[in-house]
Amino acid sequence: MFKVKTPNQFALIFSIISTLIVILVLKIVLSFLDIELSIKYLSLIGLFLLVASYGLVYFLLEIFINRKIRLLYRMIHEFQTSKADYEIDMNEDVLSASETDVIDWANKSREELVKLKEQEEFRREFIGNLAHELKTPIFSIQGYILTLLEGGLEDKSINEKFLKRALKGVDRMNLIVGDLDMIAKFESQRTEMVFKPSDIVQISRDVMDSLELKANEKSIKLKFANDYDDQIMVSCDSGKIGQVLQNLISNAIQYSNQDGEIIIRFLSTDESIMIEVEDNGIGINEEHFPRLFERFYRVDKSRSRHEGGTGLGLAIAKHIVDAHGHTISIRSTIGRGSTFFFTLSKV
Structure with a gap:
């Protein structure tokens, strides 16, 4: 027919x-x-x-x-x-309008395909990084348990030593899973934020006190840029911002040299306070800046894993600052150190 x-x-x-x-x-x-x-x-x-x-x-x-x-x-x-x-x-002219819409749709589709390709590449990289991060503590725990099963259980000194090492591996996996869970909650907007007037100087001082022992292991000084005797009030979730500072200062300690110095600085603008965490460590090449706040991204993978950490600290810091409606960024010079900085609204 x-x-x-x-x-x-x-x-x-x-x-x-x-x-x-x-x-x-x-x-x-x-x-x-x-x-x-x-x-x-x-x-x-x-x-x-x-x-x-x-x-x-x-x-x-x-x-x-x-x-x-x-x-x-x-x-x-x-x-x-x-x-x-x-x-x-x-x-409007039907043919020309149709042509314009088809071109716009084609361009939009092309952009969507590029984004999907980037997302797929990011997904593969993320899964690979996650597997690598979990593989290290799992293999360590497996080795310790096998040693104990092969006769180590009968030797009390070996027994206790290997169980403590296995426990460290478990703790590391707990840290990774906990950090991933936190990021997932931020990305799905399931994290409850409690904004209230808070003294950013006191928040910073508390974090510095909690990290003093870690800094002393490398003879690193933690100090303020000035004598901030007066309160500097900002609107924030004090617990979450404390975690941002904890992650940034821990990161600075990790990448600082022996006998280094980490300085916390506050700069005031019309509507906000800028918080800076400056170190005089090894510095970061500018080519790494766009990916620094990605999950599991490490500038120096071997050094980072040796020093510890989950590789998620900066990603969490960015999510927290984003949730406050502000941004976090970095400036750095190789051999001279790095400065991470973010802003919070004044009260």
């Missing part, structure tokens, strides 16, 4: 049928009126009707079909850009 597949075919068939019908009706009417037209005139009339009806039908079909396509593409485009309501101007 013959199928009409294009507007051109439909217009041609419709024009032929309509022309034949009109010619037949015309001959019947003329025969009743005793008027006789020659074959030449009937052919000319038929040709004119054929061309006119074909052109009219084809034009109307093009308008109808292209308008539907334009509406479809615009619906797709608006859906992808998450616009709830939009207006379509029915007086």
